[in-house]
Amino acid sequence: MSRKKIFLLMTLPLVGIFFLFDTVPLLTGFVYSLTNSKGFGSFKFIGLSNYLRLFTDGDVLSSYYFTFKFAIVTTVVVNVFGLLLAIVLNSRIKFKTFFRGIYFLPYILGGLVVGYIFNYIFTFILPSFGKSIGSALLSSSILGSTSTAWIGIVITVAWQSIAFNILIYMSGLQTIPEDVYEAAKMDGSSKWNTFWKITFPLLAPFFTINLVVSMRNFMMVFDQIMSLTGGGPASSTTSISLLIYQKGLSGNQFGYQSANSVIYFVIIVVISIFQLKVLNKREVQL
Amino acid sequence: MKSSKTNWFSTILIAILAVGVLIPLYMAINISLKKPSEMGSSLSNFFRLPKILQFNNFKEAITTTNFFQTAFNSLVITVFSVIVVVLFTSIISYAIARNMKKRFYRYIYYYLVSAMFVPFSMLMLPLVKQLSFLQIDNKFGLILMYLVFQTSMSVLLYVGYLKNITTSLDEAAYLDGANSWQIFWKIIFPLLKPLHATVAILTALASWNDLLLPLVVLSGNGNSKVTLPMAQLVFQSQFGTNYNLAFASYILASLPILIFYLFAQKQIISGVVNGAVK
Numbered sequence: 001m002s003r004k005k006i007f008l009l010m011t012l013p014l015v016g017i018f019f020l021f022d023t024v025p026l027l028t029g030f031v032y033s034l035t036n037s038k039g040f041g042s043f044k045f046i047g048l049s050n051y052l053r054l055f056t057d058g059d060v061l062s063s064y065y066f067t068f069k070f071a072i073v074t075t076v077v078v079n080v081f082g083l084l085l086a087i088v089l090n091s092r093i094k095f096k097t098f099f100r101g102i103y104f105l106p107y108i109l110g111g112l113v114v115g116y117i118f119n120y121i122f123t124f125i126l127p128s129f130g131k132s133i134g135s136a137l138l139s140s141s142i143l144g145s146t147s148t149a150w151i152g153i154v155i156t157v158a159w160q161s162i163a164f165n166i167l168i169y170m171s172g173l174q175t176i177p178e179d180v181y182e183a184a185k186m187d188g189s190s191k192w193n194t195f196w197k198i199t200f201p202l203l204a205p206f207f208t209i210n211l212v213v214s215m216r217n218f219m220m221v222f223d224q225i226m227s228l229t230g231g232g233p234a235s236s237t238t239s240i241s242l243l244i245y246q247k248g249l250s251g252n253q254f255g256y257q258s259a260n261s262v263i264y265f266v267i268i269v270v271i272s273i274f275q276l277k278v279l280n281k282r283e284v285q286l
Numbered sequence: 287m288k289s290s291k292t293n294w295f296s297t298i299l300i301a302i303l304a305v306g307v308l309i310p311l312y313m314a315i316n317i318s319l320k321k322p323s324e325m326g327s328s329l330s331n332f333f334r335l336p337k338i339l340q341f342n343n344f345k346e347a348i349t350t351t352n353f354f355q356t357a358f359n360s361l362v363i364t365v366f367s368v369i370v371v372v373l374f375t376s377i378i379s380y381a382i383a384r385n386m387k388k389r390f391y392r393y394i395y396y397y398l399v400s401a402m403f404v405p406f407s408m409l410m411l412p413l414v415k416q417l418s419f420l421q422i423d424n425k426f427g428l429i430l431m432y433l434v435f436q437t438s439m440s441v442l443l444y445v446g447y448l449k450n451i452t453t454s455l456d457e458a459a460y461l462d463g464a465n466s467w468q469i470f471w472k473i474i475f476p477l478l479k480p481l482h483a484t485v486a487i488l489t490a491l492a493s494w495n496d497l498l499l500p501l502v503v504l505s506g507n508g509n510s511k512v513t514l515p516m517a518q519l520v521f522q523s524q525f526g527t528n529y530n531l532a533f534a535s536y537i538l539a540s541l542p543i544l545i546f547y548l549f550a551q552k553q554i555i556s557g558v559v560n561g562a563v564k
Contacts, residue, residue, distance in 0.1 A: 001465065003460075003465070003466055006465055006466040006467050007381040007384070007385055007391075007466060008381075010377045010378060010380065010381040010466070010467075010470070011378050011381045011382070011391070011394060013374070014374045014375070014377075014378045014398075014433075014437065015378070015394060015397075015398070017374075017430065017433065017434060018398060018401070018434055018437055021413065021416070021430065021431065021434045022401055022404070022409065022434050022435075022437075023401075024412075024416065025409040025412035025413045025416055026404060026408065026409060026412075028412040028415075028416070029408060029409065029411060029412045032411065032412060039411075039415075085300075085303070088296045088299055088300055089300060091293045091296045092291065092292055092293045092296075093292065093293055093296045093297040093300055094292050094294075094297045095297070099300050099301070099304055100555065101551050101555075102304045102307055102308065103304065103307060104551075104554075104555055105307065105311070105547070106307060107558070108491060108495075108543055108544075108547050108554065109495070109540050109543070109544075110494075110495035110497070110514075110515055110518075110539065110540065110543075111495065111497070112495075112497050112515050112518050112519065113515075113518065113536045113539055113540055114310075116518070116532070116533075116536055117310050117311075117313065117314045117533075117536065118310065120313070120314075120317070120529065120533075121310060121313065124332070125313070125329070125332050128328065128329045128332065129329055132328075132329050159307075159310070164558065164562070167555060167558065167559050168559065168562055168563065171559050171563060206563070209562050209563065213562060216403075219405070220405050220406065220407065222497070222498050223495075223497045223498070223515075226497065226519065227518075227519075240407065241405070241406075241407045241498070244407045244410065244411070245407070245410065245498070245501075245502070248410070248411045249410075249411065249414065249502070254411055257411065258411055258412070261405070261407050261408040261410075261411070262408070264405060264407060264408060265403075265404060265405055265408040268403060268405050269403045272403055
């Protein structure tokens with residue numbers, strides 16, 4: 001067999017599978033978004049009316065509001081604290097490997113189990129602590145109120161995923177050679193200045209990775225919400241994924257939620273490209 | 287001069303914060319070993335150790351969640367997903383990396399990698415229909431789905447790595463009369479070892495802990511308790527009555543991956559980092 005043929009045989013099986021189970025559903029999803037399908041039985045093409053309805057649907061708008069609020073706040077939290085922790089972990093501390101192992105532990109656990117553990121903490125332990133210090137705010141479960149439930153989800157997801165950001169920043173810090181710092185010190189640069197003028201710009205590629213990966217993952221949050229609030233109270237924590245899952249699969253809104261997924265897809269692509277474009281510009285080389 | 291003095295301030299700060307990481311886990315283990323009557327509602331009660339370790343909770347959790355069956359299912363799905371992903375994506379990456387100059391292979395590369403931006407929710411609804419139409423809304427279908435959804439990331443990693451492996455090895459082997467297929471298995475596949483570890487770990491973590499995909503692929507068939515995370519979800523309906531039992535089941539569900547982490551911590555951490563940085 002010729003070289004060309006073997007390479008083709010190595011390529012085509014996976015491309016075929018990929019086309020069948022990734023591209024085909026993508027296209028059929030788009031076709032369904034133009035119909036009034038309930039997920040079963042017959043359906044009619046109704047043009048773009050699903051899309052028009054999305055913009056006035058309270059459920060959809062509130063899920064976008066929650067998802068964006070959650071994803072942006074959590075991305076900021078894990079990056080700020082992740083960077084700080086990485087700097088401390090990267091300094092000359094004892095038992096570095098041991099601590100790194102501990103900080104990474106939450107990352108390998110399932111989102112569902114972590115959600116259940118924090119559910120218990122927010123429902124019982126935190127209120128009990130709130131009562132003992134006489135705080136009215138903390139005396140009842142933060143998951144029970146429409147105004148605070150999302151904070152519980154931010155804390156849980158941040159606790160679990162910050163390990164990833166710490167590691168990426170740590171490997172970034174290790175790429176900065178010691179003599180760059182020495183030179184800065186010789187020039188009389190303060191620690192604060194050194195951080196903003198040297199460390200931070202040199203970490204830019206790692207900052208890009210962290211921002212893009214975090215934002216993309218948090219936009220698709222599902223497991224932790226299932227075990228923390230199930231989307232409640234009063235659907236204040238229903239993420240876009242959860243809404244598409246609930247209403248699309250068992251809420252008779254197959255076609256309509258397909259239109260929602262198409263919009264969701266476009267938004268994720270736009271955000272990712274925007275981040276990559278803007279962030280790549282500010283990356284510097286040593 | 288480089289000083290090698292330990293920074294004790296940072297060490298202590300990191301140790302205190304590490305407690306924050308461990309407290310939720312301590313709570314979970316603690317609760318799983320108590321009796322319901324030991325729970326109470328005062329703060330000190332939550333942290334107090336159990337009087338007698340209630341291993342019965344675990345026994346009961348094992349039967350309630352059908353632990354051995356669901357853990358076995360999860361293991362089978364994870365192991366096969368890892369094997370299939372490593373084999374299929376490393377082979378195609380080799381073909382792509384060695385033919386990058388040809389437009390056909392370059393476009394295939396972009397096609398596979400760009401799919402990374404398609405959120406699963408977008409494919410979820412049509413996929414359910416498609417899999418049940420093809421009658422693969424079962425474990426086989428699930429493994430196939432992990433192959434599809436790990437492809438973008440894995441191909442990106444493998445192709446990036448293969449670009450750094452010189453083609454002179456290939457050329458020498460061609461002169462000796464080997465074909466591309468033999469070269470891949472005898473020379474390239476062993477050289478890709480570090481990448482195999484990364485791809486395997488990323489795939490294993492993604493499939494072992496996953497809830498949404500099994501829920502979507504398998505539940506339509508009336509199988510609501512196939513994998514470990516699915517069994518945990520069903521357990522939630524009994525959550526209100528017996529937390530000790532519930533937590534015993536969460537600990538059980540996390541135990542296999544914790545043991546794996548204990549032994550392969552270094553590989554897991556570097557695997558995840560490589561996956562993101564490369």
